[in-house]
Amino acid sequence: MSESDPRNHPWTPYPGPRPAPYRSEPPVPDRPARPLLEPADGWTMLLGTLAVLPVGVIGALVWIGLAPRVPAAVTADHHVSFVGSEPRGFITADITFLAIALAAGVLCGVLAAILGRHRGTAVAVAMAAGGVGASYLMSWLGTWLTGGPAHRWAQHAVPGTHSYFLHLQTQPFLFAWPFVAVLVVLIAVAVTDAR
Template identity: 35%
Template sequence: MAREVRAFAVTVLTLAALGVAAGLVWSGLTPRAPYQVTEQGTTVLADPATQALIAADGWYAVITGALGLLCGGVAWFSGRQWMLPVLLGLCAGGVLAAFLTLWTGTTFTIGAVTVEAAAAPGVKVVPGALRLTASGVLVSWPLLAVGFFGLLEGMHGYRESPLRHPYGIGPDLGERR
């Protein structure tokens, strides 16, 4: 029982650490939306046609989705002895990693952030904070990690299954098992 708990905990903690790193990468790669500072000191979106808000969602989905696939594959190959704890760790750790990626990316700004927007003379344009507008991309990490893990296990199970050779006929036609 202790080994299963340890396999679960290692999986969750590994994915959590990757989530923090993914948040820093997301913060460094994602363009910021341009915001205009009003006379009252508040900010409003300077360019309503900007694609930066959509790009933030897309970069988040690409980064966390790729890491989900990577984690699912590595977990399947390395966790063959403790399949269920590793699978549960992928699910719980993927959710935790997704939220840590979001928190890290929105809290820390990596690199120089510049924005471009068509503004009237004398208007101050500043980069906006990084945020997600499509909250559905939060499930990309755990969904792809667990899904890829299940796909690999299903392919492996089918390869060793007696259903692969119906009627007891082996790979060489006519040979009985």
């Protein structure tokens, strides 16, 4: 190489592109953001909601089996009066309902998070709607199967002392099931996205 070659001069810039100090990988294109809801999510919400409702029937049967009854006396003209510690019996029945609803909510939430882990928003909506429906079904069916509501029970009961029907007094307990189910799904989605 001659001295007149510009590459030999210390102040002459390098004529060609400098080699990279290390081998760089081509940039990976960003994946397009998944929309909040897709058409298939509609089926997920519908089927998920319907799948939860039969659990409400099972919950009602468990509630009937575990909850205490309140003794009630029925007169000949079908008037009802409670015998003994009425409030304690109703409170215990409500707490039993709450415990069953919380357990069912956790169970439904875990199963939904496992089966629908790629459709977090749709599964959360299904658990909210299905949980509310199943909780109302559990309350209504438990009351109906034990002879309620009160006016129907009193009209068909013979005079004497009976075990009063189940009736949920604390209405906010109806929302325990969907709240816990949605919370479990959201926690599962957050853990999955953090990985």
